[in-house]
Amino acid sequence: MRVLLLQSLAVRLAGLILVLSGITFLVLTEINRRAVERILVDQAEVQAMMATVAVTDGLDGVIGGAERVTRLIARELEGRTLTAADAERMATNVMLDHPGIYGFNIAVEPRTPDATTERLGVEVHRSNTVSRFTTRDLGAPGQAYWTRDWYREVIDKAQPIWSEPFFDQGGTDRNVVRIAVPFFRPKGDEREPAGAV
Numbered sequence: 001m002r003v004l005l006l007q008s009l010a011v012r013l014a015g016l017i018l019v020l021s022g023i024t025f026l027v028l029t030e031i032n033r034r035a036v037e038r039i040l041v042d043q044a045e046v047q048a049m050m051a052t053v054a055v056t057d058g059l060d061g062v063i064g065g066a067e068r069v070t071r072l073i074a075r076e077l078e079g080r081t082l083t084a085a086d087a088e089r090m091a092t093n094v095m096l097d098h099p100g101i102y103g104f105n106i107a108v109e110p111r112t113p114d115a116t117t118e119r120l121g122v123e124v125h126r127s128n129t130v131s132r133f134t135t136r137d138l139g140a141p142g143q144a145y146w147t148r149d150w151y152r153e154v155i156d157k158a159q160p161i162w163s164e165p166f167f168d169q170g171g172t173d174r175n176v177v178r179i180a181v182p183f184f185r186p187k188g189d190e191r192e193p194a195g196a197v
Contacts, residue, residue, distance in 0.1 A: 065098060073106070079185050084137075087106040103123060107145045109155055120139055154180040155182060158182050
């Protein structure tokens with residue numbers, strides 16, 4: 001009987017040791033899982049931050065480049081008489097030289113409010129055509145660039161205007177941000193907006 005009791009006690013003790021070992025193993029596994037999860041989350045946060053910084057730096061470069069080019073073209077147009085061919089050539093050259101720019105417009109303000117013959121507007125944007133670009137006459141019927149918000153605002157305020165992001169449907173067919181910069185012509189001792197790029 002005593003042997004049977006010792007065997008029973010040994011079996012129970014072995015079972016208790018197995019149960020406690022199993023619980024210890026489960027607790028250690030859970031602690032390890034949480035530590036690994038914390039490490040992975042920390043790594044993911046660092047990688048996300050680095051990716052965000054890289055995208056931001058890239059956007060800064062593209063946006064800064066777009067603004068510099070637009071301001072440069074606006075300064076080049078100061079006090080200059082422009083033809084439609086000149087405007088199209090300049091816009092196409094900007095597109096050729098700057099792959100981060102998807103569309104470029106040059107629009108001229110007439111010298112008198114009722115003038116219609118001096119209106120000149122050209123849009124060049126990237127496309128899948130053979131020439132890689134599509135050109136649109138912004139002065140054509142139905143285009144009326146002089147009534148569009150992007151043009152009116154920059155002419156009325158006579159300063160560069162950044163747009164909110166938008167989808168350029170029918171143009172570049174992408175999400176874009178626009179910068180419109182005025183250019184000027186002399187008017188007596190002052191100067192007046194002559195158009196926008």
